[in-house]
Structure formats: C-alpha cells, structure tokens
Amino acid sequence: MLMNRGRHLYLKVIAKNLLLFIIAVLILDYLAVLGYIHAHAYNAEGKVESFDKVKLMKEHLRTVYYYFTHLTEKNRSGRALYSYILKSLILVLFAEVFILILGLYLGLRAGYNGGWTDRMLSVLAPVFSAIPPWFIAVVLLYTLYWKMSMLPVDFEGYLRRAIMEGNSTALAYVLGLILPALTLVLAMVWEYAFNVRNLIKFESNESHVLYDRARGLPEGRIKRKLLRIALPAFMTFTTYNFLEILMSVFVVEVIFNVHGIGWILAYSFRLGHSVQGVSYYYNSYGVFFAAFVMLLFYFVNAVVMESIYLHLDPRIGREGRA
Incomplete structure (x- = not known):
C-alpha cells in the first residue's frame, strides 16, 4: 500500500x-x-513582412x-554539439555539488553552534547576494590569473593546448573549470548556507531537540537528526534556485571562454558593423x-x-x- x-x-x-x-x-x-x-x-523596400x-x-x-x-555531428569549427551541452552540464554539476556540501556544512555549524560561523554567514550572505557573479569572476581573474598565474583563464585555449601536447583531456577539463566553478561557489554558497542556518536555528528550539539534549545524546547524533529534518526544505530551496545557478553559469562561460550553452546564447546576440552603420x-x-x-x-x-x-x-x- x-x-x-x-x-x-x-x-x-x-x-x-x-x-x-x-x-x-x-x-x-x-x-x-x-x-x-x-x-x-522589414524587407528591402522597407515594408513590414507578414x-x-x-x-x-x-x-x-x-x-x-x-x-x-x-x-555527434561536427560544425564548421570541428566541434560536436554534445560537447557544448557537456561543458555546461559539468560546470553546473561542479558548482551545485560544492554549493550543496559547503552550504550544508556551514549552515549546520552556524545554526547549531553559533559563534564565528554564524556571525560570518550573517555578514557574507547579504553582501554576496548583492554582488553579481561576473564581478567575482573579475576579482578572481585579477588575483589568481593576472597577479599569481595559478589557474588557466581561457578554458578553450587551455583544452586545445592539452590536446595538442597529448596531455590528459579529463585533467584539462578539471583544471580549466576550477576558476568558473570557484566563481559560482563563492557567489552562491553563502545564501545557501544562510538558509540552512535559519532552518537549523528554528529546529534547534523545538521540544524534541531539547528533549534529546536532556537525555544526554551525543552532539553529533543531534546534528545528524537536525540535518535530516532540514534537508528536505533545503532541497526544495535548491530546486527553485537552480535557474539562478544556470543563468550564472551562462554568464561565467562567456567570461572564461567556455564554449557551452551560455556561449551559444551569447553568440546568438551580436552587434556588427556594416556600410549602414551598426547592425x-x-x-x-x-x-x-x-x-x-x-x-x-x-x-x-x-x-x-x-x-x-x-x-x-x-x-x-x-x-x-x-
């Protein structure tokens, strides 16, 4: 039944x-x-067509x-269409997995223990909610690429060099997507963690939690129980905020030259110059x-x-x- x-x-x-x-x-x-x-x-005569x-x-x-x-059919540049979808999918999965893991960890710690984690989330969540992901991408470009030269910034160029030199394509994917994924995680993890923190704080004052503490149950066991209670609501929040992750992924793809779905979208809107002016x-x-x-x-x-x-x-x- x-x-x-x-x-x-x-x-x-x-x-x-x-x-x-x-x-x-x-x-x-x-x-x-x-x-x-x-x-x-408008047609050549300037009349509106039907x-x-x-x-x-x-x-x-x-x-x-x-x-x-x-x-699997390749276009003029020699790329198969599935590769565009695959790159966006990998970037989305990278970002969402790390956002979920870090968001749950920080939110549970802040909501249950309070302290510096709680104060940090209370400050960073509203601040990063007001900062667009592309601005964080520019900051990471400046610090990790221009100043420190730690990570590749041109994904397609890095992947192309890896293929020409016979290096691992999988490793090139991972290294090339670190900066884009890090941008998305830094932009969104604080809001996710803050929502978990609020759920945990609310549940921590419920009678069943107070009863468990009075019984002397280990703190780890109580935290796991609170996480199980908060996780369904967090999954619902993740579902309805997934579009925000997708839109941010598309913007980040353009910045770091990842030829994914976002790159196709950006390529479909272009300004050009002709004899008549800007087209x-x-x-x-x-x-x-x-x-x-x-x-x-x-x-x-x-x-x-x-x-x-x-x-x-x-x-x-x-x-x-x-």
Missing part, C-alpha cells in the same frame, strides 16, 4: 514538472519567434529535434536551443530534487500508518 502510494507520488512529481517544462518551452518558443519577427520585420507565428514555432521545435538527433544580429534558433537546454537541465534537477525530498521527508507516504 505504502509502496504503491510512494510510486504514485514519484509519478506525480514527474508529470507535474513535465507539464511545466512543456508550457515553459512553448512560451519561450513564442518569445523567440517574436524576436525573429522583430529582427526580420509571418506565420505557428509555422515559425514548429520550425524552432523541429530544429531542436534535429540538433538532439545529430549531437544587430539575432539568431532565434540558437536562442531557443539554449533556452530549451536550460529548461531541460531544470526539469531533470527538479525531478531529482523533489524525488529526494519524497525519500527524505518522513511524513511522506506515512499519513495512513496506524
């Missing part, structure tokens, strides 16, 4: 997020079409389908493809995080137990 209910809840999570995914894709497809129409609205919006939306969807069925380039297919992949990442993240929430929350599926 409980197993069937649990399976039903998991399917409900997938169905809900799939529906949201489809709705968001259609909305972004329509917006991309409007941008295409605006960029190509466009079939539904037809253009179908063309965008067919193009994305073609891209995903030809992921604006807008590739609606590239924009929609980048948005589609971003939503796909978010869909997978939401399903995984909400499934973990169902698994961790002791109240789920146990309402009818007597």
